[in-house]
Amino acid sequence: MIPQLADLPLDPLHALLVIPAGAAVLLALLPGYWLAARINFLAALATLVAALLLLTERPAPSGYLFVDDLNVVFIVLSTFVGFTTAVFSATYIGHELEIGRLTPRHLRFYHAMYQTLMFAMNLGLVANNIGLMWVAIELATLTTVLMVGIYRTHEALEAAWKYFILGSVGIALALFGTILVYMAARPVIGEGNDAMVWTALMEKAAGFSPDLLNVAFVFLMLGYGTKVGLAPLHAWLPDAHAEGPTPISAVLSGLLLNVALYALLRFKMLLATNPAAIAPGPLMVTMGLVSLIFAGFMLYRRRDIKRMFAYSSIEHMGLITFAFGMGGALANFAGLLHMTMHSLTKSAIFFAVGHIAQVKGTQKLVEIRGLTSSHPVLGWGLVLGVVAIAGLPPLGIFMSEFLIVSSTFAREPLLAIPLVFGLLVAFGALMLRVSEVAFGEPVGSLAPVEASYVPLYAHLALVAAAGIYLPGPLVAWFQSVARLLG
Amino acid sequence: MHGTPLDVAHMLAGGMVLVSFMLLYQDRMFALLNVFALHAVVLSASVAWQAHIQNAPHLYVPAAIALVLKGIIIPVALHRVVIRLGIHRTIETVGGIGLTMLLGMGLVALSMVVMLRAAATADPLAREDLAFALSVLLLGLLMMVTRRNAVSQIVGFMSLENGLILAATGARGMPLVVEISVAFSVLVAFIVIGVFLFRIRERFDSVELQALDEFRGERR
Numbered sequence: 267m268i269p270q271l272a273d274l275p276l277d278p279l280h281a282l283l284v285i286p287a288g289a290a291v292l293l294a295l296l297p298g299y300w301l302a303a304r305i306n307f308l309a310a311l312a313t314l315v316a317a318l319l320l321l322t323e324r325p326a327p328s329g330y331l332f333v334d335d336l337n338v339v340f341i342v343l344s345t346f347v348g349f350t351t352a353v354f355s356a357t358y359i360g361h362e363l364e365i366g367r368l369t370p371r372h373l374r375f376y377h378a379m380y381q382t383l384m385f386a387m388n389l390g391l392v393a394n395n396i397g398l399m400w401v402a403i404e405l406a407t408l409t410t411v412l413m414v415g416i417y418r419t420h421e422a423l424e425a426a427w428k429y430f431i432l433g434s435v436g437i438a439l440a441l442f443g444t445i446l447v448y449m450a451a452r453p454v455i456g457e458g459n460d461a462m463v464w465t466a467l468m469e470k471a472a473g474f475s476p477d478l479l480n481v482a483f484v485f486l487m488l489g490y491g492t493k494v495g496l497a498p499l500h501a502w503l504p505d506a507h508a509e510g511p512t513p514i515s516a517v518l519s520g521l522l523l524n525v526a527l528y529a530l531l532r533f534k535m536l537l538a539t540n541p542a543a544i545a546p547g548p549l550m551v552t553m554g555l556v557s558l559i560f561a562g563f564m565l566y567r568r569r570d571i572k573r574m575f576a577y578s579s580i581e582h583m584g585l586i587t588f589a590f591g592m593g594g595a596l597a598n599f600a601g602l603l604h605m606t607m608h609s610l611t612k613s614a615i616f617f618a619v620g621h622i623a624q625v626k627g628t629q630k631l632v633e634i635r636g637l638t639s640s641h642p643v644l645g646w647g648l649v650l651g652v653v654a655i656a657g658l659p660p661l662g663i664f665m666s667e668f669l670i671v672s673s674t675f676a677r678e679p680l681l682a683i684p685l686v687f688g689l690l691v692a693f694g695a696l697m698l699r700v701s702e703v704a705f706g707e708p709v710g711s712l713a714p715v716e717a718s719y720v721p722l723y724a725h726l727a728l729v730a731a732a733g734i735y736l737p738g739p740l741v742a743w744f745q746s747v748a749r750l751l752g
Numbered sequence: 753m754h755g756t757p758l759d760v761a762h763m764l765a766g767g768m769v770l771v772s773f774m775l776l777y778q779d780r781m782f783a784l785l786n787v788f789a790l791h792a793v794v795l796s797a798s799v800a801w802q803a804h805i806q807n808a809p810h811l812y813v814p815a816a817i818a819l820v821l822k823g824i825i826i827p828v829a830l831h832r833v834v835i836r837l838g839i840h841r842t843i844e845t846v847g848g849i850g851l852t853m854l855l856g857m858g859l860v861a862l863s864m865v866v867m868l869r870a871a872a873t874a875d876p877l878a879r880e881d882l883a884f885a886l887s888v889l890l891l892g893l894l895m896m897v898t899r900r901n902a903v904s905q906i907v908g909f910m911s912l913e914n915g916l917i918l919a920a921t922g923a924r925g926m927p928l929v930v931e932i933s934v935a936f937s938v939l940v941a942f943i944v945i946g947v948f949l950f951r952i953r954e955r956f957d958s959v960e961l962q963a964l965d966e967f968r969g970e971r972r
Contacts, residue, residue, distance in 0.1 A: 397927060431905060435893065438912055442889060445919045448926055449874060449882070457925025477870040 278319035290381035303356040310352035317345035332394035350721035355513035414510035425505035440489025446482035476542035493526030507576035512620030520613035550591025557584025558688040565695035598748035600669035607662040614725035615651040636708035662732035764798035765884035772891035792822035859890040881922030888915030
């Protein structure tokens, strides 16, 4: 306990919510790009600091908010990527303004929505109430829908519409599941707010009606699974990633998918405490594997660079869901590590892709060639990112994928075959595409790029460092979370 | 709980399922909107009845919201949208009406089997309410799948949300936070949809989603 913390006007937990919410209001009112981008940056930084303070100071759970070992991982990751994306967004959006793709009015809206999204995701992560968590994820969905449609082109509107319809149906199914969990909890805990509080639910779940919990989990899996982007509910994801502003693609892939996965994990833990309920693992393993293999094959047919990396996100979310579905200390550890590495790598890739698309004026893969000779810093950044995401050693994703595969081999060798197959298929596709994009004769504009390389290389450095050496305290921390996950 | 209160609750919730079926086969826009208004009115009555028999006055709030917003304001607004877009002729449905109705019956049977069994330990009111609510939800989903037109998809989505509100109010003592948030989300959803429709109108002069499919990135 650090004594100075008591003197702060806000405890870190509330700061995590108040800072982005306040910044959103402020940014909605403020005109001017220069100031708005800086406030966005400062708010994201302050939120990150609040999240880091939560590591040392953990407030007691209330009826609505709580922090434990599990969600603090997600919070720190989420605020960190939120911060680096704000840095990237400042350069990216500055360029969009210059070329007139966004008007100053849109810009105000964009920044306000960015902070609203951060608020909604933080709220979803710290909510101690299944209803509140649902509301937060719904809010996050609505803000991203608005952001995806911000360019108002045919494609952007179609993507936003599709995302809105599929996201709403998903979120509606999740609400039905939430109601069923309440119905299961009510006879044991009693009416009212307590029957929706995580900490109370986890204590008493053993006495809930298993049949209701089973049906509830199916709805929750379908509902939140839509938001995770698991096949066959993934249809919104590639469009939403490809047509929105690139910072939003980075935040969607790096953060929002994780928040939905977090919700799923919580409910999985809830079911695990009830001995008579179905084991949620096999369901998650199946959907994870299907997503992995499906996305692996879909990667070959892509002609749009952002769309391709969106499919790669489906692939990795499938892999992470698979790992958590397998369960057990090692697979959970690997899943957590993979989730962290994927968030960092994928957002780094989107940072690179955003600048590339801006300088080339296109997202089509055929019109982007020879990046390493025309824009070496950016090109090599992309190559590094793709090498990392494809799972080549010595980078961080290699380690987490290796752990997932080896733990699967040890326990369920038959499942390891489709797993490795899917990974290899995706690997082939990514290598094929990146070699076309990065090497050979440059095509298209050779103009110098005004890019912020810091977020890109900071993420890649972290991923590389994690691949070579994981600090002991981090390992211990992830191990304790993995045990918590069961 | 037995006797008349239970019977009335059943009748109203069952009425919603019936109106959901009516939504499935409406092939004219105005008729569709009128039936949706009826759906909302039945929901409102059902929620108000729940408020009465559960002695839960706060449930009158969602009932009032359903009546005023979804029974009157939204249908009237959509009416205007339909006229402005000039799509007040027929709706194209995918597959025949007969097939859709059969599928709908199958979904209702499914939800009865699943919910009555799963919630066997709950009190009869809540159990059957949940079964009806799931039916309404699935029928709304079916409607969204079978329609291509953006306005009728919105109607399908709102009928799905009605099913959710039915479920939430049937769960006795469910915290107020959630009920208000559900009602609120409907409002937000409508605003979003309104914005969307406006933009789609602005850009395409058509709300046919099939026309939007043309712009898929893969076909560029």
